Amino acid sequence: xxxxxxxxxxxxxxxxxxxxxxxxxxxxxxxxxxxxxxxxxxxxxxxxxxxxxxxxxxxxxxxxxxxxxxxxxxxxxxxxxxxxxxxxxxxxxxxxxxxxxxxxxxxxxxxxxxxxxxxxxxxxxxxxxxxxxxxxxxxxxxxxxxxxxxxxxxxxxxxxxxxxxxxxxxxxxxxxxxxxxxxxxxxxxxxxxxxxxxxxxxxxxxxxxxxxxxxxxxxxxxxxxxxxxxxxxxxxxxxxxxxxxxxxxxxxxxxxxxxxxxxxxxxxxxxxxxxxxxxxxxxxxxxxxxxxxxxxxxxxxxxxxxxxxxxxxxxxxxxxxxxxxxxxxxxxxxxxxxxxxxxxxxxxxxxxxxxxxxxxxxxxxxxxxxxxxxxxxxxxxxxxxxxxxxxxxxxxxxxxxxxxxxxxxxxxxxxxxxxxxxxxxxxxxxxxxxxxxxxxxxxxxxxxxxxxxxx
Amino acid sequence: xxxxxxxxxxxxxxxxxxxxxxxxxxxxxxxxxxxxxxxxxxxxxxxxxxxxxxxxxxxxxxxxxxxxxxxxxxxxxxxxxxxxxxxxxxxxxxxxxxxxxxxxxxxxxxxxxxxxxxxxxxxxxxxxxxxxxxxxxxxxxxxxxxxxxxxxxxxxxxxxxxxxxxxxxxxxxxxxxxxxxxxxxxxxxxxxxxxxxxxxxxxxxxxxxxxxxxxxxxxxxxxxxxxxxxxxxxxxxxxxxxxxxxxxxxxxxxxxxxxxxxxxxxxxxxxxxxxxxxxxxxxxxxxxxxxxxxxxxxxxxxxxxxxxxxxxxxxxxxxxxxxxxxxxxxxxxxxxxxxxxxxxxxxxxxxxxxxxxxxxxxxxxxxxxxxxxxxxxxxxxxxxxxxxxxxx
Numbered sequence: 048x049x050x051x052x053x054x055x056x057x058x059x060x061x062x063x064x065x066x067x068x069x070x071x072x073x074x075x076x077x078x079x080x081x082x083x084x085x086x087x088x089x090x091x092x093x094x095x096x097x098x099x100x101x102x103x104x105x106x107x108x109x110x111x112x113x114x115x116x117x118x119x120x121x122x123x124x125x126x127x128x129x130x131x132x133x134x135x136x137x138x139x140x141x142x143x144x145x146x147x148x149x150x151x152x153x154x155x156x157x158x159x160x161x162x163x164x165x166x167x168x169x170x171x172x173x174x175x176x177x178x179x180x181x182x183x184x185x186x187x188x189x190x191x192x193x194x195x196x197x198x199x200x201x202x203x204x205x206x207x208x209x210x211x212x213x214x215x216x217x218x219x220x221x222x223x224x225x226x227x228x229x230x231x232x233x234x235x236x237x238x239x240x241x242x243x244x245x246x247x248x249x250x251x252x253x254x255x256x257x258x259x260x261x262x263x264x265x266x267x268x269x270x271x272x273x274x275x276x277x278x279x280x281x282x283x284x285x286x287x288x289x290x291x292x293x294x295x296x297x298x299x300x301x302x303x304x305x306x307x308x309x310x311x312x313x314x315x316x317x318x319x320x321x322x323x324x325x326x327x328x329x330x331x332x333x334x335x336x337x338x339x340x341x342x343x344x345x346x347x348x349x350x351x352x353x354x355x356x357x358x359x360x361x362x363x364x365x366x367x368x369x370x371x372x373x374x375x376x377x378x379x380x381x382x383x384x385x386x387x388x389x390x391x392x393x394x395x396x397x398x399x400x401x402x403x404x405x406x407x408x409x410x411x412x413x414x415x416x417x418x419x420x421x422x423x424x425x426x427x428x429x430x431x432x433x434x435x436x437x438x439x440x441x442x443x444x445x446x447x448x449x450x451x452x453x454x455x456x457x458x459x460x461x462x463x464x465x466x467x468x469x470x471x472x473x474x475x476x477x478x479x480x481x482x483x484x485x486x487x488x489x490x491x492x493x494x495x496x497x498x499x500x501x502x
Numbered sequence: 503x504x505x506x507x508x509x510x511x512x513x514x515x516x517x518x519x520x521x522x523x524x525x526x527x528x529x530x531x532x533x534x535x536x537x538x539x540x541x542x543x544x545x546x547x548x549x550x551x552x553x554x555x556x557x558x559x560x561x562x563x564x565x566x567x568x569x570x571x572x573x574x575x576x577x578x579x580x581x582x583x584x585x586x587x588x589x590x591x592x593x594x595x596x597x598x599x600x601x602x603x604x605x606x607x608x609x610x611x612x613x614x615x616x617x618x619x620x621x622x623x624x625x626x627x628x629x630x631x632x633x634x635x636x637x638x639x640x641x642x643x644x645x646x647x648x649x650x651x652x653x654x655x656x657x658x659x660x661x662x663x664x665x666x667x668x669x670x671x672x673x674x675x676x677x678x679x680x681x682x683x684x685x686x687x688x689x690x691x692x693x694x695x696x697x698x699x700x701x702x703x704x705x706x707x708x709x710x711x712x713x714x715x716x717x718x719x720x721x722x723x724x725x726x727x728x729x730x731x732x733x734x735x736x737x738x739x740x741x742x743x744x745x746x747x748x749x750x751x752x753x754x755x756x757x758x759x760x761x762x763x764x765x766x767x768x769x770x771x772x773x774x775x776x777x778x779x780x781x782x783x784x785x786x787x788x789x790x791x792x793x794x795x796x797x798x799x800x801x802x803x804x805x806x807x808x809x810x811x812x813x814x815x816x817x818x819x820x821x822x823x824x825x826x827x828x829x830x831x832x833x834x835x836x837x838x839x840x841x842x843x844x845x846x847x848x849x850x851x852x853x854x855x856x857x858x859x860x861x862x863x864x865x866x867x868x869x870x871x872x873x874x875x876x877x878x879x880x881x882x883x884x885x886x887x888x889x890x891x892x893x894x
Contacts, residue, residue: 213620
């Protein structure tokens with residue numbers, strides 16, 4: 048069978064070639080053992096600089112106050128909440144790959160799951176930063192939690208913003224536990240491979256004494272299944288609750304029942320674009336092309352067509368409902384989106400999210416690295432602008448024309464956005480050097496003849 | 503008795519303790535499944551299979567019961583739901599009844615997201631903790647299998663079986679024979695590490711105590727710094743430092759360096775009246791007239807002020823019976839003939855300027871209140887020295 052004509056109904060080997068278990072160890076552990084090359088250092092310098100600039104802007108914001116940002120009445124939510132929703136969305140692909148595809152027995156997830164889970168955690172870290180900075184006094188986030196206090200006050204359990212705190216913190220914790228659980232056997236393998244005493248100590252501590260015992264594997268597999276079972280509804284709940292931040296309000300443009308599914312689809316959409324983008328570089332630079340194969344990338348692109356089309360449907364349906372509802376304010380909000388002062392942002396969003404991913408219907412584009420890289424980048428630009436459009440255009444035209452205003456981001460807004468990208472990529476660069484980017488034990492389990500035949 | 507010859511694979515150079523197990527390695531998953539089946543069939547129960555990844559069908563081959571981990575998950579999940587719903591119910595119905603947006607106190611649909619999140623949180627995190635701590639007895643890095651060549655291979659690409667010496671059926675020669683017969687390679691013993699076994703963690707180990715003391719110092723130092731220093735630094739100081747001029751402080755903004763602006767010349771405070779009788783009690787007595795009439799309201803006001811400001815020294819009935827237990831010299835009674843015969847202006851002057859040990863009360867008691875107090879003192883005097891007409 049030639050690679051050009053892939054029979055999709057047939058099971059494609061997840062790992063190309065037939066690497067032995069020892070070869071898999073060596074390939075995946077290679078980046079952890081060698082000293083980083085120049086490309087890595089140059090990239091790291093760039094991302095660390097971005098992070099540094101963001102950290103400066105964040106420090107100034109904390110020190111001087113939120114007056115440094117462009118937010119004001121009527122646009123009280125600006126880049127901060129846009130970035131928050133964007134980053135939370137990026138994280139969703141990781142959980143989708145690790146949990147939902149696991150439950151659906153999609154074995155191809157093995158090659159990309161670990162990396163996507165790590166990305167989830169880093170993205171949630173980036174996301175969590177924004178609401179906390181938005182508090183104005185970010186050293187008091189405890190006020191968001193219900194804790195017994197001298198003021199005799201409890202938080203309002205009817206507020207979507209409070210639900211959000213619970214959703215995001217649960218999401219982070221469960222993702223971290225899921226990720227770490229997956230790492231334990233790999234850390235044990237690394238522990239037994241390494242000759243470096245310091246590394247051995249660290250791996251020993253974090254592998255907790257794993258012995259690859261089948262009396263443990265039995266429970267381990269069950270726990271992994273349980274975690275996947277919980278992470279699946281959790282990931283759907285998180286962006287649903289994020290969308291409640293908007294949908295539960297009475298603002299035209301936000302008050303919409305389509306928001307939860309629309310947000311979840313958008314989150315998966317942008318998350319897959321990001322995973323695909325970063326994996327292109329990882330598989331290239333760490334020689335993992337036979338483990339993270341073209342088939343993996345193609346499957347991710349297919350998921351992007353599905354979710355991208357769901358997002359496109361939502362865009363159209365929002366307009367239809369605005370017309371069909373007969374509500375003047377609703378109609379105005381949407382006409383203003385497409386034709387008002389922020390029309391440029393709206394049309395960027397439409398081009399990048401509705402049109403660009405449709406190119407993936409063509410198989411050649413789906414399997415071409417430069418094309419999918421470009422489309423992935425466009426999708427993430429589009430998805431960032433989607434959140435910008437939803438937040439800014441809905442706010443900047445209040446019910447009374449006397450309260451209308453515009454939103455102009457300051458250098459601090461932009462700096463913190465750049466800094467969040469810096470943080471994300473810096474964490475990824477560190478991650479690929481200290482932990483296996485592909486699950487070693489899972490990859491071994493899905494290579495050919497890794498499982499006993501029928502005897 | 504085993505010979506320490508060349509065929510011994512897992513030879514330990516380190517301090518050896520008693521035998522832990524006999525191990526053998528296999529190359530393929532089919533072989534290890536077969537091995538597990540044979541060993542189970544032979545009646546061994548304390549043996550383990552170590553493989554770099556979970557091999558399908560191993561539970562059956564090893565005759566393991568199905569994992570019961572799910573029961574814990576169910577328990578923790580229910581615990582999470584009940585805790586979350588119960589807590590929110592208690593807050594909204596008992597501890598903090600607050601009407602929000604005109605909605606009922608107990609709005610259960612709004613509790614669903616948080617109840618769901620807490621359920622997922624407790625169920626998933628505690629399931630993993632249960633698995634690691636209860637089922638695996640982890641963390642444990644001093645298991646005899648650790649750091650053996652056997653472990654190094656099964657964590658990479660070999661499939662191993664380890665039959666423990668504490669198995670009731672264990673007989674070294676028989677076990678070796680069994681392993682050999684099912685195709686095991688590199689058959690060899692694994693021993694407990696004598697050092698590990700001799701080493702029992704002690705509470706009063708100097709190293710442990712040192713770490714404990716260091717942690718205590720660091721934690722308490724950080725806490726002290728946060729609460730006593732950090733909270734008073736910018737920007738954590740609750741906006742106590744702001745770009746504004748506080749009263750009575752210098753400022754570079756003005757030429758004369760004074761932050762406050764002096765009022766325009768001739769400005770008088772609202773309600774200010776000059777007091778021309780400084781040091782002239784007789785004239786005050788002659789010229790000043792009480793502007794208030796002895797109405798019940800004025801008397802009540804005077805009583806309240808008298809009890810607050812005057813009674814500590816003068817006594818509740820102005821008899822000069824101080825309540826201060828001799829901590830301050832007692833003033834004379836106000837029921838003396840001298841005071842009773844003073845005109846109101848004289849008393850007013852004493853309150854305004856002070857007399858002997860008594861300081862001025864002008865800054866504490868407003869003008870009208872001083873006059874009201876005088877009305878009340880007059881009433882007290884009248885009560886002590888009633889006129890004939892009062893008895894009618």
